[in-house]
Amino acid sequence: MDRRDFLKMMVAGAASMAIGWPETASPEPSAEVVAVRGGTPEVMFRRGIEALGGMTNFVKPGQKVVVKPNIGWDRTPEEGANTNPELVGEIVRQCREAGASRVTVFDHTCNAAVSCYKNSGIAEAARAAGADVVYAERRPEYQAQRAEQAVIMKDALIFRAILEADTVINVPILKNHGGAQMSAAMKNLMGIVWDRFSMHLRGLGQCIADSLLYCRPTLNVVDAYRVMFQNGPRGVSVHDVREMGYQLLSTDIVAVDVLAAKLLRLGVEQLPMIGYAANMGLGVADESRIHITRLQA
DSSP states (O other): OHHHHHHHHHHHHHHHTTTOTTTTSSSSSOOOEEEEEEEEHHHHHHHHHHTTTTTTTTOOOOOOOEEOOOOOSSGGGGTTSSSOHHHHHHHHHHHHHHSEEEEEEEEOOSSOHHHHHHHSSHHHHHHHOOOOOOOOOOOGEEEEEOOOSSSSSSSSEEEEEHHHHHHHEOOOOOEEEEEEESHHHHGGGGGGTTTHHHHHHHHHHHHHHHTTTTOOOOOOOOOOEEEEOOOTTOOOGGEEEEEEEEEEESSSSHHHHHHHHHHHTOOGGGOOHHHHHHHHTTTTOGGGGGEEEEEOO
């Protein structure tokens, strides 16, 4: 053992004792996921955020906050293509109560934005809770950014509200996706990119992982209340959807998708984006290193 390895071992041992872990604990980073079941989306969020120390752990007075749901499709809440509007409203309300100076809600939609925002119920719920609901359909509202660490997507146009935010709360819905197999926390960040359709052509899994370099959400809240198991991401009818009554919360966007995949009965090996992101050091994909707190709402 050379001197550098010895010093690393000593530092790791001291750190483990300082936080009360056994000295044999792995020095590798771990992730925490809160899994809530058995209530309405807003009730599950209250239970989950309480377990994480409350919204004031994530939002400070005077901060500008972006709440980024999936509003991509002209579908009703019952059809399971977009994030539950009551959940979005509850998150906005709690951000305002925590002292946020501004809460912005948006998505870069696939169908016509006005219809998506209205028929999803998200625009009404978010405004009622105190959010500024904005559209993301104009190119001048995106700003060029560069990420040298990216494998494919080294340059991207990112929605300006994301770049100006102090805190980003990522609120996807869990569902089947024809191209990526699963749409959840990581894939929801495609909605911050102007030319998101080119991501499908350039290597979707790696581009989704690369997109994390442009936005690292403070908190990820996966809505698995109604889950679309087939014909995603838009769905054909309510028959594509099952009411599962789950919600997953984590600061680790990769770890929360690992748990989301299990709800869709998918293995991590079926979702290359998870492996790519983990290999880039953007989150934890090893389930043995993910601590799950299971709660009943």
